[in-house]
Amino acid sequence: MAVTDEAILKIKEMITSGRLSPGDRLPPEKELSETLGLSRSSLREAVKALEVIRVLDVRRGDGTYVTSLEPRLLLEALSFVVDLHDDRSVLEIFGVRRILEPSATRLAAGRISDEQLDALSALVDQADAAADIEALVQHDLEFHRAIVASCGNDYLAQLIDSISSNTVRARIWRGLTQQGATDRTVAEHRAILGALREHDAELASAHALTHIAGIEDWLREAVGATG
Template structure:
């Protein structure tokens, strides 16, 4: 069992046993992680996942609370997952991305100037596996947007941008359910950027294809 899954299970057991009731505030992260025998990072990821499915409510500067657990609230969250797993248009979008983005990276390798590459490198170095999920999602969107911009084709940039918003749910769900998804994404982005910095069009095309195809394969498996 992945450590994040274990953390989710332990919090769920606390709720089912009545130790945590609707409206209750969780202990501070340090104390709760020690009591449950979990790392703070795995507890943090579990809280993110349970926040998305409306079991927990994270109030910045206040604490983390159990929600009302009312059926309507939980059904709203369940629709998030059901929509992701049943909406074939997301799979079709990733299939289009798999066709377009390798070619986009090849164009970017040919056309990017040093300032563009420096900005993209700064963006990449600004995130790591410890970053908040929303920051990682924003990084992912901005990274691919930056490559599209460097390709030098306004129509292609607009086309890829129009698809980005439709894939945010998939990016969120992958970030909290696929083990090491964040580390893998950062490493693959680094490989793409290194190819761009080298001006190697063939390598940029290949590593981008690997990156997009890997996400598409995960999404197809998750949708089964």
């Protein structure tokens, strides 16, 4: 399990055990990091992630508080962290994506139009300028959806889209907890786009495989899978 994920689960345990309640202020960073046995950088990343899912409220110049949500809603917000680590179905979904999307990208390389390539390029530029991880993941979905839509097989495109929509939560969590994930995603999208512009089917497929496999590798580590 990644160190940031460990920090998040430790903070969750403080909330579920009653050591922290809705509205409570967290101890100072130095004290909390020592209590949890974590580095201050890992703790900061965990706090940032929990702020995004509305578990913590960071008030500049005042401190960090558990939100005023009632305990049930707090636990619902935290539950997806635990689900991500316990549920192997998401890992299996990425395995299916790894099989299907490189093939769809290979088909797209021979059929994609200049207009479709320009639209893809605009999506990559938007992703590069995304304000937050949720916006980046939305651009990621649109980028892959546009590629498979241009492959000329509507059934395959619909199948991949339905599968991909079930991976949004994992992709957001990767962006929050894996250092460099955002820059890596944009760079890999540009590599796929470059191969598509050259209509190089094998290279486009290889880049798509690398892109999806990288996320799958991260997820495998996150759920503690062995293969």
